[in-house]
Amino acid sequence: MFRIILVIIIAYLLYLIHKNIKSHSRPWPIIIASVILIFVGIGAGGNATTNASVEHRSASEVQQMKNKYLNEKESTSDLQKENSELSNQEQKEKSEKDKILIAYNQQKPQFQKENEQKQQQEKLAQEQKEQQEAQQKQQEEQQRQAAEAQQQQQEQQRRQQQNQTPAGQPQYSNDQQGQMVWVAPNSGKKYHYDKTCRGLRRANGNITQMTEQQAKSQGYSLCGFEGG
Incomplete structure (x- = not known):
């Protein structure tokens, strides 16, 4: 809008210069003003173009940043979701472990008692086995000694008879x-x-x-x- 107004003013100044030249007047003030306005218009146009380019580039960058932000936000959301699921899973596993540990601690005295009873039974069984083996050996030794004594007695009787x-x-x-x-x-x-x-x-x-x-x-x- 500013550029349009500036072009209209410059065109009007050029018209005045042309009119003064035809009437043989001195149009130097108008010419100088026109030149200044032209340079100002060029500068304003350039700035406007630059600003427009900057604005366009800024808008593109903003859009890129926005897209990047949205992507990162989406990734972050996914990561947060995964972290939440992992955290829930860990919490669930920890809860299960705690339950197992509590149950084990509750049953531990019973386990220890059963283990002690089992060890005592095994020890008693081993002692009985050893005792039986010792008795068996003793009986075998007694039988052997009795057999030897009987044999010696028979031999002695035979010799006595002979x-x-x-x-x-x-x-x-x-x-x-x-x-x-x-x-x-x-x-x-x-x-x-x-x-x-x-x-x-x-x-x-x-x-x-x-x-x-x-x-x-x-x-x-x-x-x-x-x-x-």
Whole structure:
């Protein structure tokens, strides 16, 4: 609007200059005013153009900034939403953990009691097992000792039966085949009722036991020390 008014004024001044020239007047004041107005108009137009450019650029920048702000706001909103969801999730997980911890603390004495009972039962079972094993070993040892004692007793009885009876008493075999006697195959042809008979001293322990019938059948005769 300012530029239009300025153009109208300049056109009017030019008209006055033209009129004064035709009338042979001195139009210098009008010419100077016209020049000043022209420069002012140019400057104003330039400034207006510059201002318009600046305004246009500022508006573009403002729009860009506005768009950037909206984008950032939208991103921020999304981030805030995500943060809120994460925070809610963390809070929920923390709440679940707290519930589990509370429940565990409440049940902890019972767990400890059950664990102690279990350990005691295992210990008692182990002790009973060890006691049973010890008793079993003891029984086996007693049975072994009894078997050995019985075997020794049987061996002793057998030896007693095989050895001579007291002096003057003949000895008989277990199968009742006749009276048992002692002979020295390498030291004479005598048989003896008594294992300690002095007639067997020369045998130096090299003696053999057999029945009296066997000794007689092999040519042995009764020792003179015992035959009386």
